[in-house]
Amino acid sequence: MVVNIESNINGKREKWEISTPLINTVLELIRATYEDDEVVEIINPTDCNNLSRVSEFFEYILKYPKDVKIPKVIVKDNKDIKESNVQNNPLGSDIVCFSGGIDSTAALLYQMEQNKNSIALWCDYGQTYKEPERKAVREICEKLSIPLYEATVDLSELIVLGTERFKHVFPARNLLIAAIAVSLNPQEVILAGLSDELIVPDKSPRMYSEGSTYLKHKVYSPFMKMTKAEVLSVWKKKWNNILTVDETVSCYSNAGDCQDCSSCAKREVAKIASKYSSEFPKVFTNQAELISNHWFSRIDKFDNPRRDEILISLNELFYKITPDLQEKVKFYLDKYYDEVKEWQKHLDSLSTVIDEEQNE
Ligand SMILES: [Zn+2]
Incomplete structure (x- = not known):
């Protein structure tokens, strides 16, 4: 599976392929989970020498909903593998993992309020509601003058396979997007999880703490202590003259606001x-x-x-x-x-x- 990136900065478009051991590992974990493998073997994509800890972390991220069956993750040592994780030059900006929804849009607005540079990263992984998302992320980024990177990796066949078991959950989706984000070497990765989402493994306190270590970049949410209604209470007072919530999209249908x-x-x-x-x-x-x-x-x-x-x-x-x-x-x-x-x-x-x- 290939991940393509297309950047759009001030109307200038650029396209390239990215691949890192971490991205490939997460993709392999997602594949094995959807295909219901008993065991999946990966080569340790992190600097952590405690292989069972790394394995536990990945199993924790994949196992959601809680009663779902996932493969046993076996992590093999990477010491014989040449370091292929060539770091890009530092990006000089934060990356906001962006879906066009209320939470990640609020994260962009909050970053602006803090005078922090951000790049928005949206991922088209074959989600059924990708078209309304694509439209919203493009329009919002243009309106806010925020550079947009669009990543594409086609997991639509896997998603079809897993509809019964996972419904609207996409295992390790946020970990995948965060892995793509760190491959661009940003200052920080903003993954806008809310206080009522902390049970979602890849938006949990463990993701933000342990995940930051493994990803070698700080992954954090400014809204970890807030609900969506709290975010909107702030939005109404502070950001509504910049952008209204009606310009965001968060819906499971391909119609946008079903x-x-x-x-x-x-x-x-x-x-x-x-x-x-x-x-x-x-x-x-x-x-x-x-x-x-x-x-x-x-x-x-x-x-x-x-x-x-x-x-x-x-x-x-x-x-x-x-x-x-x-x-x-x-x-x-x-x-x-x-x-x-x-x-x-x-x-x-x-x-x-x-x-x-x-x-x-
Ligand atoms: Zn809907």
Whole structure:
């Protein structure tokens, strides 16, 4: 499998192929996982001499959803292999792993606010929703005058193979994009994971700490302590004159904003809870069953912010949601009244990014 990069800097386009031991290793791990191999052997692509630790890390990244079967990862020593990891010249910029969605776009806006140079890296790996993403990433980068690198690697056949097992999860996707990013030798890699995504292995604290060591570049998220609604509360106050959220895209269909998938549902919850928007989103009706069965059945187990934001947003539009949802909202709002009120106050007052790094 080949990874192609096309850069577009001030309208100047350049194209080249990239290959590093790390990228090839991650691709091999993805292939073996999708093809359901029992065992996959790789040559250690990192500087870490503790091979079982490296193997554990990769198995951890691949194993999501938690009960999914993955191959055993055997890591072999790389000491006989000549160093083929020729480092590019330092890029002098950070790379923001960019999908055109709310979180990674907010990361670009935050980088601009901090006066940090960034290059956006988007990856077309054959995802079914790549066309709306491609359109959004190009338009956003042009509007923000941020250089865009587009990586292409065709994994569409594997994705088809794994639809049943992985649904919308693409194992090690973020690790692959981060591996492509470090091959360009940036200062830092920004991978915009949220506080409610820390269970996703390649957006987890372990990815940011251990992953940074293996990738020899700092991989970090400015939003590790924030939910999507918190990010939007800040966006509304700080960045909306630069770019609106409607210019971003995060949807599992190839139509862009289908208003009928779980990604659209999450996005609308955040928009309403943060008061970014007050318009009734069709997805609250279209996905009423998902919300009622899938979300409310586990709502006691959700982290407080996630629970609170679901309740805040549905309550905000109470008279427009289905009777079944109304009943549930009433019940749980009663149960979690104080907690929800407090979170709502917090969202209303939040006006800056809660970035540990800036507060150090
Ligand atoms: Zn959708």
